[in-house]
Amino acid sequence: MRQAPNGFLAAMVDALGPDGVVTDSDVMAPHLVDWMRRYHGDAIAVLRPADTEDVVRAMRVCHRFGVAVVAQGGNTGLVGGSVGTPGSVVLSTSRLNHLGPVDEEASQITVGAGATLDAVHVTAAHAGLRFPVDLAARGSATIGGMVATNAGGLSVLRFGPMRAQIGGIEAVLADGSVISHLQGLIKDNTGYDLVGLLCGSEGTLAVITAVRLRLVPLDGPHLTLAVGVERLSAALTLLRNVRAAGVVVDSAELIRRRGVELVAAHVGKTPPTALLAPFTLLLAVVAGETVHDRLATALETLKPGELIDSLVAETEASARELWAWRERHTESISAHGIPVKLDVSLPISRLAEFEAGIDALVDRAHPGCDVHVFGHLGDGNLHVNVLGVDGSGGADWTRVEDTILRRVVELGGSISAEHGIGRMKAPWLHLNRSPAELSAMRAIKRALDPTAILNPGVILGVEAVEP
Ligand code: FAD
Ligand code: 2HG
Ligand code: ZN
Numbered sequence: 001m002r003q004a005p006n007g008f009l010a011a012m013v014d015a016l017g018p019d020g021v022v023t024d025s026d027v028m029a030p031h032l033v034d035w036m037r038r039y040h041g042d043a044i045a046v047l048r049p050a051d052t053e054d055v056v057r058a059m060r061v062c063h064r065f066g067v068a069v070v071a072q073g074g075n076t077g078l079v080g081g082s083v084g085t086p087g088s089v090v091l092s093t094s095r096l097n098h099l100g101p102v103d104e105e106a107s108q109i110t111v112g113a114g115a116t117l118d119a120v121h122v123t124a125a126h127a128g129l130r131f132p133v134d135l136a137a138r139g140s141a142t143i144g145g146m147v148a149t150n151a152g153g154l155s156v157l158r159f160g161p162m163r164a165q166i167g168g169i170e171a172v173l174a175d176g177s178v179i180s181h182l183q184g185l186i187k188d189n190t191g192y193d194l195v196g197l198l199c200g201s202e203g204t205l206a207v208i209t210a211v212r213l214r215l216v217p218l219d220g221p222h223l224t225l226a227v228g229v230e231r232l233s234a235a236l237t238l239l240r241n242v243r244a245a246g247v248v249v250d251s252a253e254l255i256r257r258r259g260v261e262l263v264a265a266h267v268g269k270t271p272p273t274a275l276l277a278p279f280t281l282l283l284a285v286v287a288g289e290t291v292h293d294r295l296a297t298a299l300e301t302l303k304p305g306e307l308i309d310s311l312v313a314e315t316e317a318s319a320r321e322l323w324a325w326r327e328r329h330t331e332s333i334s335a336h337g338i339p340v341k342l343d344v345s346l347p348i349s350r351l352a353e354f355e356a357g358i359d360a361l362v363d364r365a366h367p368g369c370d371v372h373v374f375g376h377l378g379d380g381n382l383h384v385n386v387l388g389v390d391g392s393g394g395a396d397w398t399r400v401e402d403t404i405l406r407r408v409v410e411l412g413g414s415i416s417a418e419h420g421i422g423r424m425k426a427p428w429l430h431l432n433r434s435p436a437e438l439s440a441m442r443a444i445k446r447a448l449d450p451t452a453i454l455n456p457g458v459i460l461g462v463e464a465v466e467p
Pocket of ligand 2: 330
């Protein structure tokens with residue numbers, strides 16, 4: 001462990017009080033390993049600021065001593081961006097968790113960066129409104145972390161990712177200055193979009209302390225439908241036809257039989273037969289008088305032999321059970337080891353081709369792996385998880401990752417659809433970003449964080465951001 005600079009901890013305790021500075025290694029331990037157990041970090045201390053003023057004081061001390069700061073929310077990120085690095089402090093937002101009140105007139109709410117997604121859902125629902133981003137880590141993932149990664153989730157198809165839900169941000173820059181833009185104005189063309197810039201910045205440009213979120217009206221009931229099909233292209237056709245029939249689709253997710261079997265083994269349950277088709281399209285749609293007829297018409301458009309089975313969840317409880325087969329993929333995979341975990345996006349027209357070739361491609365890079373593909377079909381976003389490669393990283397790991405990411409780019413896709421770049425994908429950022437774009441990004445980084453203390457190594461890699 002790297003030592004703190006002389007006087008640093010005393011200055012930090014002065015700034016935050018003893019409760020705000022944790023140095024006990026047992027208490028620090030969970031902050032220093034990521035959700036996947038792939039990244040094991042290090043830090044001088046974990047800071048627990050109680051409000052924005054505390055964050056300002058903490059950043060001033062870090063700036064003065066040149067100590068790196070890794071902002072951390074729920075630590076559910078999947079690209080190794082949230083754990084401390086040697087000589088850094090982890091700044092936990094757990095105490096910045098204030099909520100609301102809901103501004104019903106504007107359908108907005110201002111929350112602390114450390115508020116969990118679950119808490120925001122519950123608060124919005126009490127006001128008859130909905131916060132439309134949802135993901136399986138909802139109990140721990142924080143709004144600050146989700147803004148910092150521009151998280152996607154299950155309803156991007158209908159509502160867009162985090163970026164589309166932000167009415168404003170309050171954040172503390174590296175030198176302790178505060179930018180606060182929380183009015184939530186619908187129209188506001190006053191120069192550079194700093195809010196948009198911080199969204200997806202993964203803790204490298206500022207520490208987000210509060211967020212103004214847009215809320216949407218609660219729908220009536222949703223209907224959940226599972227359709228088992230022979231080929232991925234049939235799932236795409238069906239989704240297109242369901243939407244063309246005027247059905248409002250909230251989520252359109254894809255799972256494969258292999259993944260369902262893995263979840264079944266993990267949770268000890270038998271899946272419904274519709275989920276044992278080679279591919280299952282899971283749909284959450286807004287219910288209404290004509291929805292069953294419209295769905296039936298769309299199902300009829302599938303070619304003979306393509307539809308294997310379908311199942312409608314009649315109750316909320318059975319809908320939750322169906323969704324669990326999709327949502328529990330991540331934990332079921334993790335129960336079998338540390339996977340190569342990728343979240344790629346492709347043009348819709350290349351999805352089937354990518355999926356059809358992925359097993360053989362990975363097999364050539366590292367024979368004998370177990371490849372799991374699932375994800376947000378409607379967004380062109382597939383999750384590729386590969387089990388059976390040495391979980392600690394190394395040459396095999398890099399080869400598998402490199403092979404998949406290059407294939408994605410060859411097909412016109414993105415190496416990160418929603419999890420971000422973090423430390424994990426920094427070496428491959430150049431596949432998607434031109435030298436001119438990378439140079440513009442470095443210039444932005446230097447302007448906002450001239451001594452490179454904010455989450456070093458994340459997004460741009462270590463060398464790229466040294467002052
Ligand atoms: P952390 O993991 O703590 O941090 C993530 C990044 O944000 C780090 O770089 C960190 O430095 C930075 N950061 C955190 N807080 C702040 C802040 N206040 N200011 C500045 N930077 C900050 N993602 C999706 O997009 N879609 C999904 O469907 C999805 N499903 C998931 C399911 C599971 C089971 C799990 C474990 C993860 C899933 N994720 C998904 C990953 C997703 O990125 C995180 O859940 C979430 O966005 C991160 O929130 P967090 O509070 O845990 O952030
Ligand atoms: C999801 O959609 C998450 O469930 C996690 O983005 C994906 O585990 C993964 O690879
Ligand atoms: Zn996802």
